[in-house]
Amino acid sequence: MNEHFADRLANAVRRLRTPVCVGLDPRWKQLPDPLRRHIARSPSAVADAYKKFCCGVIDVVAPLVPVVKVQAAFFEELGPDGMVAMGQTIAYAREHGLLVILDGKRNDIGSTAEAYARAYLGADQNPWGTDALTVSPYLGDDSLAPFVDTACERGGGVFVLVKTSNPGGRMLQDLVADGQRLYRRVGEHVERLAVETTGNWGYGCVGAVVGATFPDQLAELREAMPHAWFLVPGFGSQGGTAADVAAAFDARGLGAIVNNSRGILFAYERPEYRERFGPDHWQAAVEAATRAMVDALRDVARGL
Amino acid sequence: MNEHFADRLANAVRRLRTPVCVGLDPRWKQLPDPLRRHIARSPSAVADAYKKFCCGVIDVVAPLVPVVKVQAAFFEELGPDGMVAMGQTIAYAREHGLLVILDGKRNDIGSTAEAYARAYLGADQNPWGTDALTVSPYLGDDSLAPFVDTACERGGGVFVLVKTSNPGGRMLQDLVADGQRLYRRVGEHVERLAVETTGNWGYGCVGAVVGATFPDQLAELREAMPHAWFLVPGFGSQGGTAADVAAAFDARGLGAIVNNSRGILFAYERPEYRERFGPDHWQAAVEAATRAMVDALRDVARGL
Numbered sequence: 001m002n003e004h005f006a007d008r009l010a011n012a013v014r015r016l017r018t019p020v021c022v023g024l025d026p027r028w029k030q031l032p033d034p035l036r037r038h039i040a041r042s043p044s045a046v047a048d049a050y051k052k053f054c055c056g057v058i059d060v061v062a063p064l065v066p067v068v069k070v071q072a073a074f075f076e077e078l079g080p081d082g083m084v085a086m087g088q089t090i091a092y093a094r095e096h097g098l099l100v101i102l103d104g105k106r107n108d109i110g111s112t113a114e115a116y117a118r119a120y121l122g123a124d125q126n127p128w129g130t131d132a133l134t135v136s137p138y139l140g141d142d143s144l145a146p147f148v149d150t151a152c153e154r155g156g157g158v159f160v161l162v163k164t165s166n167p168g169g170r171m172l173q174d175l176v177a178d179g180q181r182l183y184r185r186v187g188e189h190v191e192r193l194a195v196e197t198t199g200n201w202g203y204g205c206v207g208a209v210v211g212a213t214f215p216d217q218l219a220e221l222r223e224a225m226p227h228a229w230f231l232v233p234g235f236g237s238q239g240g241t242a243a244d245v246a247a248a249f250d251a252r253g254l255g256a257i258v259n260n261s262r263g264i265l266f267a268y269e270r271p272e273y274r275e276r277f278g279p280d281h282w283q284a285a286v287e288a289a290t291r292a293m294v295d296a297l298r299d300v301a302r303g304l
Numbered sequence: 305m306n307e308h309f310a311d312r313l314a315n316a317v318r319r320l321r322t323p324v325c326v327g328l329d330p331r332w333k334q335l336p337d338p339l340r341r342h343i344a345r346s347p348s349a350v351a352d353a354y355k356k357f358c359c360g361v362i363d364v365v366a367p368l369v370p371v372v373k374v375q376a377a378f379f380e381e382l383g384p385d386g387m388v389a390m391g392q393t394i395a396y397a398r399e400h401g402l403l404v405i406l407d408g409k410r411n412d413i414g415s416t417a418e419a420y421a422r423a424y425l426g427a428d429q430n431p432w433g434t435d436a437l438t439v440s441p442y443l444g445d446d447s448l449a450p451f452v453d454t455a456c457e458r459g460g461g462v463f464v465l466v467k468t469s470n471p472g473g474r475m476l477q478d479l480v481a482d483g484q485r486l487y488r489r490v491g492e493h494v495e496r497l498a499v500e501t502t503g504n505w506g507y508g509c510v511g512a513v514v515g516a517t518f519p520d521q522l523a524e525l526r527e528a529m530p531h532a533w534f535l536v537p538g539f540g541s542q543g544g545t546a547a548d549v550a551a552a553f554d555a556r557g558l559g560a561i562v563n564n565s566r567g568i569l570f571a572y573e574r575p576e577y578r579e580r581f582g583p584d585h586w587q588a589a590v591e592a593a594t595r596a597m598v599d600a601l602r603d604v605a606r607g608l
Contacts, residue, residue, distance in 0.1 A: 079431025127383025
């Protein structure tokens with residue numbers, strides 16, 4: 001019970017021999033036509049379509065990848081109905097043996113951060129069933145501490161935003177204060193928290209979000225943060241490639257999971273799959289795109 | 305339709321002649337005994353108790369204050385049941401004529417930030433019924449833009465975290481880069497967005513979260529950001545006083561709303577009210593504490 005999150009993640013990555021994380025970001029406009037056809041645009045009908053779509057993705061990817069990342073925003077957009085669908089989607093992912101990260105980028109001052117930590121960390125002990133949560137660092141060290149404590153207690157995981165994949169992330173993250181870029185300062189704080197919480201594989205239960213779209217910074221942060229799991233967004237639709245994320249892995253192929261959302265979910269729309277599959281065979285396109293990404297990363301996450 | 309958020313806020317503050325914002329932060333351990341007694345600790349039973357408690361608070365404060373701030377974390381902690389209760393609480397607040405800010409401190413990269421903006425801005429056009437949302441700036445300018453666009457379109461409001469009320473906020477917010485503190489840089493960006501979106505009272509639909517616990521910085525930011533509404537947390541339980549927030553107001557008594565959560569919700573526990581009211585008369589204690597805060601701020605928000 002309460003096995004260390006970093007160990008559970010390492011074991012799952014090794015078992016499937018891939019660091020691929022599939023992002024569950026349902027977007028109405030891109031949903032395959034068979035799931036949108038004849039659906040009212042009411043929140044409850046759309047929520048139901050999102051749940052069906054995500055569960056259909058899970059059916060395909062659960063045998064192939066260790067972990068999924070659920071994007072809270074798209075479910076929150078539907079109101080309470082969306083949140084119910086999000087809970088059902090998470091439960092379905094867990095039943096299929098997947099680790100689940102909620103990408104919620106939450107945080108607040110200490111006593112309120114505790115509530116977020118209890119909400120989302122340690123799948124067996126929270127009402128959502130999520131293993132881990134993404135967290136924003138703007139509120140500082142005392143806002144991160146409750147997440148670390150709860151993660152340790154419950155076998156949960158935390159991924160702190162360090163260097164995000166969007167161009168505008170530069171505005172604050174790349175500022176230089178006392179001779180050090182802000183992302184580096186946040187990264188070093190996360191590394192300290194990771195060192196204090198390491199499991200059997202040498203990684204802590206506190207990790208970092210580091211975008212695939214800035215490969216130099218990814219390499220720099222990997223060196224500065226040897227005990228932190230990286231959750232790497234920005235692969236695929238945002239432009240990140242296997243070569244861009246190569247530096248994220250240790251010699252065992254561990255240390256990073258690489259997320260792809262749109263490139264997998266909506267693979268049926270991609271030029272290379274459109275004719276072969278199309279909207280009616282969107283699940284086959286999900287499988288093809290997932291397998292292609294697994295293959296692409298096999299060359300860079302050596303040792304798995 | 306879609307009246308400018310800053311105007312709606314100004315009009316509501318002037319109508320009630322107070323800038324008090326009541327924070328709806330239900331915390332199980334502090335719930336008055338009559339609401340906890342005989343309640344199972346299941347998420348749905350607790351969610352129901354939270355809803356009853358918050359609606360009981362709304363019954364008391366709706367005639368006294370213009371706006372409430374709902375803390376998402378405490379509802380999220382209860383899973384989907386909590387989110388349903390949050391939706392019902394927000395609907396109840398709206399029915400009672402209150403403006404509603406969701407304190408969710410959300411954000412993500414641009415295309416996902418759009419989903420958060422659609423989720424929570426502009427009460428008539430989103431499934432939660434909230435007017436405004438608190439937003440974290442760590443992801444930079446391109447993550448804030450979708451909130452500004454949606455707020456303008458729908459008459460919604462955005463409060464960007466600038467200087468938070470917790471001690472650890474210093475870790476990043478007080479760093480000096482290019483001769484300027486980080487909170488000041490974020491503040492100036494918010495001011496630019498506010499200037500671009502001003503309504504009839506001279507304030508934009510983009511405002512700032514600035515804690516009552518750092519009065520010098522509050523005064524500095526007020527001067528630097530004359531077009532941004534401030535949402536000021538940290539009054540009461542966190543130590544902020546009326547004198548600490550005096551600098552936040554313009555000569556008309558506008559420009560800031562001051563939030564109090566625990567000091568009002570759980571007033572029945574406070575030394576000055578404990579004997580007079582106690583848990584059975586917790587609503588009378590909420591009313592007394594709200595009226596006392598209204599009185600205390602009348603001296604500093606002159607002109608109302």
